[in-house]
Amino acid sequence: MRRLAALFTAALFSTSLWAMHCPADMAKIDELLQSNPPSDATVLAQVQQLRAEGETLHKAGNHAQSVQVLGEALELLEASE
Template sequence: MRISSIVVALSLALASSTAFAFSCPKHMKAIDAALATAKISDAQMADIKKYRAEGETFHKAGKHQDALDTLAKAEKILGIK
């Protein structure tokens, strides 16, 4: 019974990390789409591009929570919820 519980817990943990992994590209696409029509300052544009690039780097390195946190900074500037 104890082993079954451990297996279930590990499966859920892996499934949740996979879900986060797949949401990074969704956030990057939303940022890219919003940039096309955003009316923002040059400084804001530079910050957004920096956060977008850092988020993608984190995503590719498997650091998905760091990616989501960084992409959220860009989304906040753009007003994406």
């Protein structure tokens, strides 16, 4: 019973950590788009689409997927520098 409780607590805690990570990633993407947007219009459109998708996933409670999608957007931004 203790193991089950520990597993449940760990799962609950990790979900809340993912949830807090999403807004930080979105803010970082927004900052990079304002300060140093990609010169390639295709990359810019991809980043904007991934950022919007990440926010939608975050609002739907799919935080792990949101972090993954937002990470892809950040990678595109960093590669375009």
